[in-house]
Amino acid sequence: MIYLELFIAFAKIGVLTFGGGYAMLPIIQREIVEKKKWVTEAEVMDYYAIGQCTPGVIAVNTATFTGRHIAGNLGGICATAGVVFPSIVIITFIAALIRGFAYFKPVQDALAGIRVCVCVLIFNAVVKMWKKAVVDRVTLILYALILAASVFWHASPILMVVIAAAAGLIVKGRAET
Amino acid sequence: MMLYLRLFLEFFKAGLFAIGGGMATVPFLQDIARKTGWYTAGDLADMIAVSESTPGPIGVNMATYVGYTTVHSHYGPVAGILGAVTATVGLVTPSVIIILIIAKFLEKFRDNRYVNAAMYGLRAASVALISSAGISVVLIAVFRIGSFSEWRSAVIDYRCFVLAVVILILTRWVPKVKKMHPVVFIAASALIGIVFHMSGPV
Incomplete structure (x- = not known):
């Protein structure tokens, strides 16, 4: 039963992926390319690259691609359900736990410490993305404008995304002359 | 029922517009918090921490967490599980549809000039939005205020x-x-x- 097999293989990937994004690439390679031989190394890299420039979670996009490649549209859906399944179980459990103990003083203290750590983690993610995203004067201006709009006026991120895509098309979309 | 539908729609929108994975979902979750009041910006920081320290893609983890806590505070723990599933399915649906369509003409999509041009702008937007989300976590965690307009009460x-x-x-x-x-x-x-x-x- 290929659908069940896809579900289980990607549920395994979901469990083994800690931190998402780049962390999952080696695990996908081991499980899907080397063990199952469902897709080639090059195909996974393609899926991954496209996953980064299409909406949604990269891990999910890669799962959908692989599943569809193996067993059609239903295969894509089964693989996606698989990669998401462990998160739903684990996170629901933790969320329930945190809710139950939130009034507890040490838990509040721990969360206050963790929030500080989250600031740094977000900062590090920004630095990593910055190198690939802010590459010239146009992208720097775009960055500054969107940052100001969302920090000071709480502009809708959807609107910002649409404007940025339009700006990219206007600046880079013309045919080379 | 309305709450489930709203959860689904809000996360559907986040899934459709958050590009660049992981942290890219954060600004959208912040926007949802402001619009709906389902959770505070402080709760969001806790969710990021939990999502980063548990297995699974961060975006999916955050959708599950928000879905669970939001419905739980209205209808109790069992309904909370359904809320977790609803938010997660909402987040994932747009990308599944888009990928299933794109997979048919993979090569053309990757080398398309317009796709690359849009990405050029979108990457900058993604970093800017995440930076802004980061700044508001700093305001909460270090200065104990919700936004710049409250600077007078900052410590x-x-x-x-x-x-x-x-x-x-x-x-x-x-x-x-x-x-x-x-x-x-x-x-x-x-x-x-x-x-x-x-x-x-x-």
């Missing part, structure tokens, strides 16, 4: 400030240590938070 919690600087140095410049998984730093910060009673007054 500088020096304990948090020192902790932030130490983690920054450890994660960026100390060899070997900086390669460690985020969960290590999150756990250490939790301990330090407990030891110094960080949720209390400065």
Whole structure:
């Protein structure tokens, strides 16, 4: 039963992926390319690259691609359900736990410490993305404008995304002359 | 029923417009918090920490967490599980549809000039939105205010400030240590938070 097999293989990937994004690439390679031989190394890299420039979670996009490649549209859906399944179980459990103990003083203290750590983690993610995203004067201006709009006026991120895509098309979309 | 439908729609929108994975979902979750009041910006910081320190893609983890807590506070724990599933399915649906369509003409999509041009702008937007989300977490965690308009009541919690600087140095410049998984730093910060009673007054 290929659908069940896809579900289980990607549920395994979901469990083994800690931190998402780049962390999952080696695990996908081991499980899907080397063990199952469902897709080639090059195909996974393609899926991954496209996953980064299409909406949604990269891990999910890669799962959908692989599943569809193996067993059609239903295969894509089964693989996606698989990669998401462990998160739903684990996170629901933790969320329930945190809710139950939130009034507890040490838990509040721990969360206050963790929030500080989250600031740094977000900062590090920004630095990593910055190198690939802010590459010239146009992208720097775009960055500054969107940052100001969302920090000071709480502009809708959807609107910002649409404007940025339009700006990219206007600046880079013309045919080379 | 309406709550489930709204959860689904809000996360559907986040899934459709958040490009660049992981942290890219954060600004959208912040926008949802402002519009609906389902959770506070402080709760969001906790969700990021939990999502970073548990298995699974961060975006999916956050959708599950928000879905569970939101429905739980209205209808109790069992309904909360259904809320977790609803939010997650909402987040994932747009990308599944888009990928299934794109998969048919993979090569053309990747080499398309217009796709690359749009991406050029979108990458900058993604970093800007995440930066903005980061700034509001700093305001909450270190200055204890919700936004810049409350600057008059800001306090500088020096304990948090020192902790932030130490983690920054450890994660960026100390060899070997900086390669460690985020969960290590999150756990250490939790301990330090407990030891110094960080949720209390400065």
